[in-house]
Every structure is written in C-alpha cells, then in structure tokens.
Amino acid sequence: MAAIPAEIWDALACPEAVSGRALDPFTTHRFLLALEASTSTGAGTGWQARPLVVRHDDRVVAAMPLYVKTHSQGEYIFDHGWAEAYDRAGGRYYPKLQGAVPFTPVTGRRFLGPETLRATLMQAAIAVTKANGLSSLHITFCTEAEALALAGVQGTLHRITQQFHWENRGYADFAAFLADLSSRKRKMIRKERETALAHGLTLRALTGEEITSAHWDAFWAFYQDTGGRKWGRPYLTRGFFDEIHRSMRGDVLLVLAFDGARPVAGALNFIGREALYGRYWGCIADYPCLHFELCYYQAIDWAIARGLSRVEAGAQGEHKLARGYLPHATHSLHWIADPGLARAVARYLDQERRAVGEEIEVLTAYGPFRKVDGES
Known part of the structure; x- marks a missing residue:
C-alpha cells in the first residue's frame, strides 16, 4: 500500500469522501496503510499486501485490496474445512489470494473504480492466481451487487453467510x-x-x-x-x-x-x-x-x-438478536483452481445458501420487535 499514493487509491475506494465521510473507512488508504506500517500485516503475519491495480495510459483506473495468505485466520469467512479436505486429497491449499480488508468482517466495496471494470479486476485476479500456481482466490465481504455481478465469471462461486446489524x-x-x-x-x-x-x-x-x-x-x-x-x-x-x-x-x-x-x-x-x-x-x-x-x-x-442508519457489530453472535440486531446476508466470491475441489465446494455452497436463507428468515421472525401494532 505504501507504493500507491493515497489520493489515487482513495479516488477509487471512496470518491464520496470528497464531500464528506467515506461510506466505510476500512478500504481507505489510511486504514490499509496503518495495518502495513504497524506490521499487523506483512512478513510473518500470513497477510502479505499485494494490491492489484489496473492502469490505462499510465493512469490507475481500478484497484483491489489483495493479499497473499498462508493461513485462513482473521478472515471471518471460514474455509478451514476446504483447506483440510484438499490437503487430505494431496493438494496444497496455501498460499492463496484474498481480496479483503484484514481482520475486518465488514461489507464494503472490493472492486474499486467504475462498475464497468469489475469483471476486468476479477479476471486479472484470477490470472494472477493461475500464474503463481496458487490454489484459490477469495473475495470476502464484498457488496451484494459485486457478488451478483461476478458470480460465474470463469467459474467463480458465490457464498452467502450472515451477521447481525441494528437498523435505525x-x-x-x-x-x-x-x-x-x-x-x-x-x-x-x-x-x-x-x-x-x-x-x-x-x-x-x-x-x-x-x-x-x-x-x-x-x-x-x-x-x-x-x-x-x-x-x-x-x-x-x-x-x-x-x-x-x-x-x-x-x-x-x-x-x-x-x-x-x-x-x-x-x-x-x-x-x-x-x-x-x-x-x-x-x-x-x-x-x-x-x-x-x-x-x-x-x-x-x-x-x-x-x-x-445502522450499527454493524461484527461477525457472528446470535445473542445480538435479543438486543435489536437482526440477521443480514453477507457475500463473498471464490475461485478455485482445482476442478474437483471447485465442484465439491460448489455443491456445499448450494446447500449452505439455502440453509442460511432459511436461518435468516427464522431468526428474523423470532426477533425482538413487536409483531403487530399495539402488541406490548
């Protein structure tokens, strides 16, 4: 991150901040640089920053916060089971690529820049994964719009999980x-x-x-x-x-x-x-x-x-439900190089999406709010 000027990165990550606050502070240059400058990410942490940028005529027109990962800690979208299964089958799951904000289970834009360049960024990230012989690419806590637009690109898989938010x-x-x-x-x-x-x-x-x-x-x-x-x-x-x-x-x-x-x-x-x-x-x-x-x-x-409009209180925690925080879907995208592992994960994700959807429906119905007008 230190190699990219803050004004260039933030023009893509949070253009709305020109007239006020960023939608979320976590993809700003200053937050990602703070992780790097403090050695919270970097050598020995399992999070090596390799931000992806797209240039046109020597001008940066799109970007993605991207990390080489040597473990699955600090992600909050859990793929430990995938790694263990692949290792048992004789594969090598790590290192992998992670499009994310480290240690931060907050939904936000991961494909920074014009929407028309989302697919370009995704294809470029997949190409980097292939070229380096890595097992997989994971874009975690992306927006729903990003997930829906890019699911299926070169076999990219869509995952839905949940967390609890309070709404004003x-x-x-x-x-x-x-x-x-x-x-x-x-x-x-x-x-x-x-x-x-x-x-x-x-x-x-x-x-x-x-x-x-x-x-x-x-x-x-x-x-x-x-x-x-x-x-x-x-x-x-x-x-x-x-x-x-x-x-x-x-x-x-x-x-x-x-x-x-x-x-x-x-x-x-x-x-x-x-x-x-x-x-x-x-x-x-x-x-x-x-x-x-x-x-x-x-x-x-x-x-x-x-x-x-809302408070997002982090990952997991059904105890939040009784305190006014309702379940909300979160989204991620996954590209897996090995066709066999990709098929197995795709089957799992189909079942998981249905289960998560049903759980959100049930938890919302049992939420803490009055069910009908006048109920005390």
Missing part, C-alpha cells in the same frame, strides 16, 4: 427504539443497562481530538486480553493504534468505562457515512452486562443521535 427506523432516541420492542425484550434491555450502570463506572464516548495516547494505552490492554482469549494472540500490534491515532482519529469512536480516573473497559468503533462499525472490546475486570452496554447500547445511542 427513524428513532428519535433510545426510548423510541425500546418502544419498538416486545415487552419482554424491553424489560431485559432496561435491566441490563441498569446492571451495567450500577457498577458506579463513568462512561465516556470519545472521538477525534478527545482521544489521547493514554486512552490507547488502556485500550491496548483490553484488546490484548480479548485477543488472547479468542485467537491465542491478538492480530493487531500496538503500533496499529498509534497509526490510527495519527491518521484516523476522526473516524474512531472509543467508548471507555472509568473506575474513577482509571479506564477498566472499552469498545472501539469506526465511523462511516451511514453506519457505525463495532470492532473490538475488552475489559480488565468482571462487570456483568458492561459488554452489552459499551458494545451495543452505547453504539445505538450514538448512532441515533447522529442520524446513522
């Missing part, structure tokens, strides 16, 4: 959101908020110049604790938080809980033009219900106050 139905405040829920869910959320606030902690929502390096020191401790328990080791380095402090403070909402002057828990969000994206959380002591307050309810409060 024009709520004036958090109380209006609660009024939209069934009585049982309203009582549960009120009880959780009361429990979280009963610890006597002070909650602060910080962004921009309000965030200091001391806040990042505290959040690093929270992140290490959560990362160590979830993944064995955190994906991001301490330097990543220094990089985004330098270049992206205005894109960050950091919600911290203080015991007196000491930060004891925090949730990191990134701010998009239309959505708030919850990314990481951590705590250095046990405070019941504080996770729900910092990660979900504070995010909803903040989004309502600023007229954002």
Whole structure:
C-alpha cells in the first residue's frame, strides 16, 4: 500500500469522501496503510499486501485490496474445512489470494473504480492466481451487487453467510427504539443497562481530538486480553493504534468505562457515512452486562443521535438478536483452481445458501420487535 499514493487509491475506494465521510473507512488508504506500517500485516503475519491495480495510459483506473495468505485466520469467512479436505486429497491449499480488508468482517466495496471494470479486476485476479500456481482466490465481504455481478465469471462461486446489524427506523432516541420492542425484550434491555450502570463506572464516548495516547494505552490492554482469549494472540500490534491515532482519529469512536480516573473497559468503533462499525472490546475486570452496554447500547445511542442508519457489530453472535440486531446476508466470491475441489465446494455452497436463507428468515421472525401494532 505504501507504493500507491493515497489520493489515487482513495479516488477509487471512496470518491464520496470528497464531500464528506467515506461510506466505510476500512478500504481507505489510511486504514490499509496503518495495518502495513504497524506490521499487523506483512512478513510473518500470513497477510502479505499485494494490491492489484489496473492502469490505462499510465493512469490507475481500478484497484483491489489483495493479499497473499498462508493461513485462513482473521478472515471471518471460514474455509478451514476446504483447506483440510484438499490437503487430505494431496493438494496444497496455501498460499492463496484474498481480496479483503484484514481482520475486518465488514461489507464494503472490493472492486474499486467504475462498475464497468469489475469483471476486468476479477479476471486479472484470477490470472494472477493461475500464474503463481496458487490454489484459490477469495473475495470476502464484498457488496451484494459485486457478488451478483461476478458470480460465474470463469467459474467463480458465490457464498452467502450472515451477521447481525441494528437498523435505525427513524428513532428519535433510545426510548423510541425500546418502544419498538416486545415487552419482554424491553424489560431485559432496561435491566441490563441498569446492571451495567450500577457498577458506579463513568462512561465516556470519545472521538477525534478527545482521544489521547493514554486512552490507547488502556485500550491496548483490553484488546490484548480479548485477543488472547479468542485467537491465542491478538492480530493487531500496538503500533496499529498509534497509526490510527495519527491518521484516523476522526473516524474512531472509543467508548471507555472509568473506575474513577482509571479506564477498566472499552469498545472501539469506526465511523462511516451511514453506519457505525463495532470492532473490538475488552475489559480488565468482571462487570456483568458492561459488554452489552459499551458494545451495543452505547453504539445505538450514538448512532441515533447522529442520524446513522445502522450499527454493524461484527461477525457472528446470535445473542445480538435479543438486543435489536437482526440477521443480514453477507457475500463473498471464490475461485478455485482445482476442478474437483471447485465442484465439491460448489455443491456445499448450494446447500449452505439455502440453509442460511432459511436461518435468516427464522431468526428474523423470532426477533425482538413487536409483531403487530399495539402488541406490548
């Protein structure tokens, strides 16, 4: 990423940012460069940046965030089973190519530039995969429009998975959101908020110049604790938080809980033009219900106050359903070099798409919202 001027990349990745915020901050040059400059990606991480660009008359006209991967960690679209099956059959699954934002399960544009060049980028990425003898190409958390337009290109497979998002139905405040829920869910959320606030902690929502390096020191401790328990080791380095402090403070909402002057828990969000994206959380002591307050309810409060249309709270987690977050389909594209493996994966994806569609339908029907007008 350091080899590509920021203004060239961002003109393709987020042209809307000329008049305001980027739709999402994760494909911006500054975010991808922060990963690289902090050594969160690069040598020894299994994520080697190889951004793909298309030039016309020495001018970059399209691009894709592309990485050489030597494992399947930090992707959130799981293909470990494919890798194990191929290895058992005598194949070599790694390295592979990944069109993605590392460690970031957020839907966004992956084919940067004019829509007319999407197929060109896809064909070029497949050609790179073939030329280097790699097993496969995976474009993860692309937009639905990208997935539908490119499924089938040279045998590209379409995968549908799901995650949970909160949607703003024009709520004036958090109380209006609660009024939209069934009585049982309203009582549960009120009880959780009361429990979280009963610890006597002070909650602060910080962004921009309000965030200091001391806040990042505290959040690093929270992140290490959560990362160590979830993944064995955190994906991001301490330097990543220094990089985004330098270049992206205005894109960050950091919600911290203080015991007196000491930060004891925090949730990191990134701010998009239309959505708030919850990314990481951590705590250095046990405070019941504080996770729900910092990660979900504070995010909803903040989004309502600023007229954002939704909160995306990251991958997985059916427990989010009871707290107003409904299931939404996410999309990815996969090209597999070996015809036998490609056929097997295609059969699996056909079944998975049907299953995911049925699950989204069922979970939505059992969601926390009132089913009919007047129901309490």
